[in-house]
Amino acid sequence: MSETASDRSTIDALREDFRARIAAASTDAAVKTLADEFLSRKSGSVTGLMKTLGTLPPDARREFGALVNALKQEIETSVDERRQALAAARPPADAVDVTLPPRTRAVGHVHPLMLVRQQVEDIFTHMGYEILEGPEVEDDFHNFEALNMPPDHPARDMQDTLYLGSPIVGGTWGAHRGSVPDAQVRAATLLRTHTSAMQIRYMKTFPPPVRIIVPGRVYRRDNLDLTHTPMFQQFEGLVVGEGVTMANLKGTFKAMLTALFGDVKIRLRPSFFPYTEPSAEVDMSCHKCAGAGCAICKQTGWLEILGSGMVHPAVFEAVGYDPDAVTGFAFGIGIERLAMLKYGVEDIRLFYENDVRFLEQFS
Amino acid sequence: MKVLLSWLRDFVDVPGRPEEIAATMSVRGFAVEGIEHLADGDAVIDFEVTGNRPDCMSVSGMAREVATAFGLQVRRPAVSTSIRRANAAGENGPALHLASLKTVERGDIEIVIESPELCPRYAGAVAEVTIGPSPEWMQSRLRAAGVRPTSNLVDITNYVLLELGQPMHAFDHATIAGGQIRVRTARPGETLKTLDGRQRTLSPDMLVIADAEHAVAVAGVMGGADSEVTAETKTIVLESAHFNALSVRRTSKALGLKTEASMRFERGTDPRLPVTAMERACALLEMIGAGTARGTVVDRYPVRVEPNVLKLRRERITGLLGVSIPDGDVRRVLEALGFALRDADAGWDVTVPTRRVDVTREVDLIEEVARHCGFDRIPTTFPALTVPPPPLDPRIARTRQLRALATGQGFSEAVTFGFTSAPAAEAFAASEAIVPIKNPLSEAFAVLRPSLLPGLVESAGRNIRRGQRDVQLFEVGNRFTRQDGESQAIAFIWTGAGRTPHWSERTRDVDFFDAASFVSTLADTFDAAARLQPLATPPTYLVAGQAAEIIAGGKSANGGAASTVRVGHVGRLTPNVGELLGLPAEVAGYVGEVDIESLAQFRRTALKATAPPRFPAIDRDISILVDDTTPAQAVRDTVRTLALPQLVSLREFDRYAGKGIPEGKVSLSLRLTFRAADRTLTDAEVQSAMDDVLSALETKHGAAQR
Numbered sequence A: 001m002s003e004t005a006s007d008r009s010t011i012d013a014l015r016e017d018f019r020a021r022i023a024a025a026s027t028d029a030a031v032k033t034l035a036d037e038f039l040s041r042k043s044g045s046v047t048g049l050m051k052t053l054g055t056l057p058p059d060a061r062r063e064f065g066a067l068v069n070a071l072k073q074e075i076e077t078s079v080d081e082r083r084q085a086l087a088a089a090r091p092p093a094d095a096v097d098v099t100l101p102p103r104t105r106a107v108g109h110v111h112p113l114m115l116v117r118q119q120v121e122d123i124f125t126h127m128g129y130e131i132l133e134g135p136e137v138e139d140d141f142h143n144f145e146a147l148n149m150p151p152d153h154p155a156r157d158m159q160d161t162l163y164l165g166s167p168i169v170g171g172t173w174g175a176h177r178g179s180v181p182d183a184q185v186r187a188a189t190l191l192r193t194h195t196s197a198m199q200i201r202y203m204k205t206f207p208p209p210v211r212i213i214v215p216g217r218v219y220r221r222d223n224l225d226l227t228h229t230p231m232f233q234q235f236e237g238l239v240v241g242e243g244v245t246m247a248n249l250k251g252t253f254k255a256m257l258t259a260l261f262g263d264v265k266i267r268l269r270p271s272f273f274p275y276t277e278p279s280a281e282v283d284m285s286c287h288k289c290a291g292a293g294c295a296i297c298k299q300t301g302w303l304e305i306l307g308s309g310m311v312h313p314a315v316f317e318a319v320g321y322d323p324d325a326v327t328g329f330a331f332g333i334g335i336e337r338l339a340m341l342k343y344g345v346e347d348i349r350l351f352y353e354n355d356v357r358f359l360e361q362f363s
Numbered sequence B: 001m002k003v004l005l006s007w008l009r010d011f012v013d014v015p016g017r018p019e020e021i022a023a024t025m026s027v028r029g030f031a032v033e034g035i036e037h038l039a040d041g042d043a044v045i046d047f048e049v050t051g052n053r054p055d056c057m058s059v060s061g062m063a064r065e066v067a068t069a070f071g072l073q074v075r076r077p078a079v080s081t082s083i084r085r086a087n088a089a090g091e092n093g094p095a096l097h098l099a100s101l102k103t104v105e106r107g108d109i110e111i112v113i114e115s116p117e118l119c120p121r122y123a124g125a126v127a128e129v130t131i132g133p134s135p136e137w138m139q140s141r142l143r144a145a146g147v148r149p150t151s152n153l154v155d156i157t158n159y160v161l162l163e164l165g166q167p168m169h170a171f172d173h174a175t176i177a178g179g180q181i182r183v184r185t186a187r188p189g190e191t192l193k194t195l196d197g198r199q200r201t202l203s204p205d206m207l208v209i210a211d212a213e214h215a216v217a218v219a220g221v222m223g224g225a226d227s228e229v230t231a232e233t234k235t236i237v238l239e240s241a242h243f244n245a246l247s248v249r250r251t252s253k254a255l256g257l258k259t260e261a262s263m264r265f266e267r268g269t270d271p272r273l274p275v276t277a278m279e280r281a282c283a284l285l286e287m288i289g290a291g292t293a294r295g296t297v298v299d300r301y302p303v304r305v306e307p308n309v310l311k312l313r314r315e316r317i318t319g320l321l322g323v324s325i326p327d328g329d330v331r332r333v334l335e336a337l338g339f340a341l342r343d344a345d346a347g348w349d350v351t352v353p354t355r356r357v358d359v360t361r362e363v364d365l366i367e368e369v370a371r372h373c374g375f376d377r378i379p380t381t382f383p384a385l386t387v388p389p390p391p392l393d394p395r396i397a398r399t400r401q402l403r404a405l406a407t408g409q410g411f412s413e414a415v416t417f418g419f420t421s422a423p424a425a426e427a428f429a430a431s432e433a434i435v436p437i438k439n440p441l442s443e444a445f446a447v448l449r450p451s452l453l454p455g456l457v458e459s460a461g462r463n464i465r466r467g468q469r470d471v472q473l474f475e476v477g478n479r480f481t482r483q484d485g486e487s488q489a490i491a492f493i494w495t496g497a498g499r500t501p502h503w504s505e506r507t508r509d510v511d512f513f514d515a516a517s518f519v520s521t522l523a524d525t526f527d528a529a530a531r532l533q534p535l536a537t538p539p540t541y542l543v544a545g546q547a548a549e550i551i552a553g554g555k556s557a558n559g560g561a562a563s564t565v566r567v568g569h570v571g572r573l574t575p576n577v578g579e580l581l582g583l584p585a586e587v588a589g590y591v592g593e594v595d596i597e598s599l600a601q602f603r604r605t606a607l608k609a610t611a612p613p614r615f616p617a618i619d620r621d622i623s624i625l626v627d628d629t630t631p632a633q634a635v636r637d638t639v640r641t642l643a644l645p646q647l648v649s650l651r652e653f654d655r656y657a658g659k660g661i662p663e664g665k666v667s668l669s670l671r672l673t674f675r676a677a678d679r680t681l682t683d684a685e686v687q688s689a690m691d692d693v694l695s696a697l698e699t700k701h702g703a704a705q706r
């Protein structure tokens, strides 16, 4: 009987072994290997036990045979079940690996200067301003003379001008207003040094009231460095009408800068521009440190943001407005300056390198 | 203007630390560029003086502003009969003494003003001098103000310049021929060796100081070397004059010579100052032991400058500033600045001191009031909207639309300069079309850009050299040529992948049809149809065989002949043009540029919608064999010429050459779509149309159906 007992324990050991391993068989191949190990005709361990049956006495053979058969059946059933389970778990033929990277369509990025420009345009559109572009090449009258800078005026030195080798026809403006008599620069002799030239074109063409914003490129004979480029972008603003005051100018800047930078304070400092009187530099309380002083505002708590003033009566006279009947304010803002402050850009040249890794940050 | 605090305090007893003074003045129109603390506790405040305020380019001028800001009195220099030599400690050194000088018609020097309009006033005095160094107190004050001390005499003229704002000059009396000073314009071809050692040729519009024989100084700009005061000089002629600002400015510009004197004269000096300055200089001569004045001054003042009187209206102050300023404040500020006020109707008559060359109108007075009353007193209000706001300029609207379109197509926006180098421009336009800049900053910015492409190619090249491979950039901007002037364009460059690489498919580099696709989308945005016309001789920057003109026309529903216009070019960039602009030659770049105004003319102003077709369309595909040189456009045109009423579209969907196709031939597969608006077409109708198509293609192109 001891033999039987030992064989019985062999069967139990085989069952244990099989049960432990069938659960871990995660592929059809593994299941087959496992099944073969136990049931293969030649070398299966259960098959081996069957082959020993003939050597046993009939009683033991019957009893032991039944046990071996039961094991064989259990294994066969388990293998079938495992095969079915694996088949059920297998992904369908058209399944995809959803974790692979998606197919992308390249989407480009708007230039940061244009983002700021659009934002400022929108702010002023909502305040009822007309937004228009002007020619980049100008004549002396519109760029200087009518702006109270006659030939030889010292203030011309403040804006080192680039002159054209020969006069050309400049771009048009104001098409949406219908036929504009002064719509084209007939003989441009210089690259405009400021968008202020459009003040003159507009006022010479349309009577007051005026409420315009002129964004665009301007040119100076400046070398490239951290804060200068020979071409940069500006916004010109002009409001003219009866009873327009310097208080209005303050309110307008407060609204614009708050829309751009959040709740900031503004401060006006007297300055000098030939085409405004009084003239003022406008400072904004530093949006990074809230006026406490930091590296961006050079510890002053204030950031110089734009130049402005009340339109000089000589300018009104040059365009045929009556300086006793109307007043107005004008201002110029550098778009680069706004973008540098807004996005924390420390080198203005980055805007003109067009490195896609720089541009990709803006959307 | 560097102002030494102790020097400022000679004129006004301003209390407080330099930082406090700086803060106060910086909100009154004098930005402070820096404060330097000196070892002896003194300080130098560097005020930025705007170009309209020459009267503040001096210690006494700044003192007047400081006194007004702090509500203090200014001390003025006064004639003293007991000028003592300053002791070593500097006591009495800088004291505001003036020498007592007797004004004479003709003294030890004769002065003749030949051009009184260019020189309204000229004062001269003679003094015996001993040339040597000036005392330490004077030297240290000059150094603090940024002026290098030289000799006692030159130091005195610089000291007066810095203190009072009056430029002065000293001549060696021995060199002045005939003892005569003649203020006249230069003679044609007249030359003068200036103090900087350069021989200058003068022109007849320049004012000079001359002796009886020749020019000894360029008036208001620089003295002559031959009349310079030297260590041996015993007697000097001191000059203190008033010159016409514009004349000095023109002369200084023409000679390329900027000096402390010219900078003040060209902005405008005070015509009342020359004699006072002379008195101060003579007092200083004695105070520092540099010499003795002879006690007379020859003061020629042929054109008297009278002070302006301006009206100042109370309501105008309020009207401009948006806040009313009490009369008392108006008077206090203006009087402190040296204006004289007399009550008048609705305001005041204000007499403007002659030094205030910037105050010529009522608004200038209002600025003075606002400046010193403080801009912070002005409230914050909004301008009233009195007319309805006009619509957005369509130029701006369409730029925004283009920007959205281009970024949607994978292009990032670039902004490049409006100028470029001549070689770069010449790759994109005929040299006679290019507009040069007269005074360029450098070779790199020598001409206006005739195209946006040079800047874009440069930008793409920079990206590629920095390790980027797939670059898609566009720009909307203006370009300039002699014949077309200024015009707005959109341009693009595309390098690297033609579509975003993905693991599931083979990477494909950008080709002509990617570029063409963007062009067609652009045209579509403006309701235009773009046709690409092959260019047998393309512009220099495009590769032959991959270059096309973009011909745009209106999209007409009925197929009628709309007029067409050339709006731009598209194609593959020539490698050597790319290389010229920093794009490596092995990189294939596809570029295009479209004139926006030309394309925008096709935009429909009013959009009229139609309902979608009610009856089904029928497609017919055919494959034909044609010569491989036959452009697809020619085949398309042949079909179009038939004007089949029910043909709604025609599109090539395959083009094949190679195995099974005879040499020199190509198989072109076309899909024709037919539809009628009022019924479902029958097979017979479509077949009849197809027969016409095939027969036309056979006649025109020898096409055989496959």
Ligand SMILES: [Zn+2]
Pocket (backbone or CB within 6 Å): A286, A287, A288, A289, A290, A291, A292, A293, A294, A295, A296, A297, A298, A299, A301, A302
């Ligand atoms: Zn800060």
